[in-house]
Amino acid sequence: MTDEHFMQQALKEAMEAFEEDEVPIGAVIVMNDHIIARGHNQTERLKDSTAHAEIIALTSAFNHLGSKYLPEATLFVTIEPCLMCAGALYWSKIGRIVYGADDEKNGYRRGTPVSPLPGWPFHPKTILEKGLLAKDCAALMQNFFRAKR
Numbered sequence: 618m619t620d621e622h623f624m625q626q627a628l629k630e631a632m633e634a635f636e637e638d639e640v641p642i643g644a645v646i647v648m649n650d651h652i653i654a655r656g657h658n659q660t661e662r663l664k665d666s667t668a669h670a671e672i673i674a675l676t677s678a679f680n681h682l683g684s685k686y687l688p689e690a691t692l693f694v695t696i697e698p699c700l701m702c703a704g705a706l707y708w709s710k711i712g713r714i715v716y717g718a719d720d721e722k723n724g725y726r727r728g729t730p731v732s733p734l735p736g737w738p739f740h741p742k743t744i745l746e747k748g749l750l751a752k753d754c755a756a757l758m759q760n761f762f763r764a765k766r
Contacts, residue, residue, distance in 0.1 A: 618650045620715055623693040624750045627717070630657040630670065631695045631757055637662060641757045644670040644694040646678040646687065646711075653690070654678035670694060671702040675709055686710045688742070695754040697724035697747065703738040713744040717754030 623645055630643025634657035646654040656673030660666055671694055679685055691713040698706060698716065703725035706714060721727070725738050739745060 618647075620693070620746075620749055623647050623652070623691070624695070624715065624717060624754075626652060626655070627670075627693045627695050628750065628753060628757070630655055631754070634658045634670070635757060635761055641761050642670040642694065642696045644674040644692060646674050646690050646692050648687075648690045653681050667701065669699065669702050671698055672705055675705055679709075688712045691715060693749075695750075696720050696758065697726070699723050700725050700727070700738065706743070707738060707740050710740045711743055713746070714739065715746045715749050717747075717749055718751045718758065719747065 626645045627643040630645065631641040632643070634643060635641035639658040639661050641658070643657045644655070645652045654674045654677035656670045656677060658670050659668040659673060671692065674692065678687055678690065687709045688711070690711055692706065692711055693715045695717045697718065697720040698714070699720070
């Protein structure tokens, strides 16, 4: 399985959110080339501002594994994680994060503290990769908000 395959699965989750009139962000967590958890934004459905795709996927992965740490896992998420999700990812000790499109307005880089690691809110061992299928991920968000205007 390729990273593109797993990001396509995250995009499917984002489409599900789109169809539910939620901000279309989707996430999957992968270990050993298998998806162990999925999530998409559910803030409207659950009336919970913390019900982001990453948080839902993390909770599912913790429950699946019976562990609070994910050092061997990779999160694929369609949009750059916000600072709240970055904090949850930090505590999960996730091994790798791959995201599609940047989120200059609400991404983790907005308001990231300057210490101890400038601009790095994730666990020190976490590997970050960005830009995978970025155009597809960004287009879904743009279409969603265009329809809202």
